[in-house]
Amino acid sequence: MRLPALTTVATLLAAGVLAIPGTATAQSTPNPATKIMVTGDSITQGSAGDYTWRHRLWKHLTANSVDVDMVGPNKKLYDNVHSTGGNLVESDAYADPAFDQDHNAKWGRFLGSHAGYPTGAADLINGDVLVYQPDYLIAALGINDLFWFSTRSPTAVANDMATLISNARAAKPDVRILLVAIPPTKAALDDVVLAGRVSEYNQRLATLAASSSTVTSPIAYAAPPADYQPDYLATVHDSYDGTHPNARGELRIAAAVADVLSTGFALGPPFSLTLTGVPVGPTIGFALRCTPGDGKATLDWDETPGATGYWYQRRVAGGQWEAQVYQLTLADRPLENPWLYNGVTYEYRLQAAKMYDKGIYSNVCSVTPSA
Known part of the structure; x- marks a missing residue:
């Protein structure tokens, strides 16, 4: 169509008559998702x-x-x-x-x-x-x-x-x-x-x-x-x-x-599958709390979603972790650990598991029993 002499490129762009390649105009509709x-x-x-x-x-x-x-x-x-x-x-x-x-x-x-x-x-x-x-x-x-x-x-x-x-x-x-x-x-x-x-x-x-x-x-x-x-x-x-x-x-x-x-x-490219180092088991962090008593410690913890059990570990502060020997469930909270020595500092941690997959560890909490 014939345009007025004073019509500028900017005016045409604003009106949607012209468009810069690769850009949408005010009157164009983007492709829907x-x-x-x-x-x-x-x-x-x-x-x-x-x-x-x-x-x-x-x-x-x-x-x-x-x-x-x-x-x-x-x-x-x-x-x-x-x-x-x-x-x-x-x-x-x-x-x-x-x-x-x-x-x-x-x-x-x-x-x-x-x-x-x-x-x-x-x-x-x-x-x-x-x-x-x-x-x-x-x-x-x-x-x-x-x-x-x-x-x-x-x-x-x-x-x-x-x-x-x-x-x-x-x-x-x-x-x-x-x-x-x-x-x-x-x-x-x-x-x-x-x-x-x-x-x-x-x-x-x-x-x-x-x-x-x-x-x-x-x-x-x-x-x-x-x-x-x-x-x-x-x-x-x-x-x-x-x-x-x-x-x-x-x-x-x-x-x-x-x-x-x-x-x-023709929707998207093929999947680049990499499995090296992929962690399994629960991944959402959770808190472990320890309270001292006379010759004992009491453990309580928050759940991490999906975890069906929590592997228990203990050590004397600075020492080696004892082997993971059993799993706890949420029904075991709070857990009392007796027969400890007063004045000795112990450390605990739990590892969350989803059935057969072990995942994230809790924080390490320290406790020193006393009379």
Whole structure:
């Protein structure tokens, strides 16, 4: 169009008629963040004190300039210490809370509907996708169906995943979907029948992804993480209890998912997996307090989220620590340590553990018993 003679470049920029390459104008709309909804069970939700593989995936994508908005109806972890029986307690205590915590995972969640569990994730997903409208749906489900219902065949559980896909697409026809395989577990290592069921289910997921993918709503499959070691008795392992990932396992699962997002959907680069020196076990600091008495000391301590036990150590001040010989629980507080010498200074510390993984130490506290 013809412009008045006195119109300046600045005026045109302000009006949005011209733009400097690489910059947004006042009238332009920036690209929206990519919405990702992760739906899953305990492996995906995580428990108190965990980073979670969701955290690892978000960190990877955002570190590589992918604008991600994690979406879903929940933000919390499962509280593995204070939940009892049917009383499910949730926790805010992430090892690192500085990430987008929104998710759609639940401890104990089933993919399908079962006796006593009338509504599984496959039935709920339509409403969740309708509300949150994710661009990507990452589904990591099926382990509870296979573990707790031995009569439920891998074919039937895979059919439940097909129902989940259909229901998700009914709410958002162009949703991109990533099906995540069940990772290795110690239970499957120890039970050849269960191992076969899990292997068949994972194979059926891969087939389902290939046969159900469309141009409008593509589907990809993330295989079990390579070299994943679920046996907590192994010197180096990826699970603190044989099923749920520790910090190493979180990274392996995140890498398996991120690599398929990259190769299958061109979303972000492959994951640069480094496991050297990755600490496992509880990581959130906690305080130990010691009170002197006549020939004794009394210990009390704060909990660190997710810790199922605390390894006890004592030494005469300046000496060598005695061997860690037993674990304490929160029920042992306060702990009285008798048969000490008055006038001698003793030092104590506790090391927090999550099942088979030892983690952070408390402070060292000193106490000198006296009459």
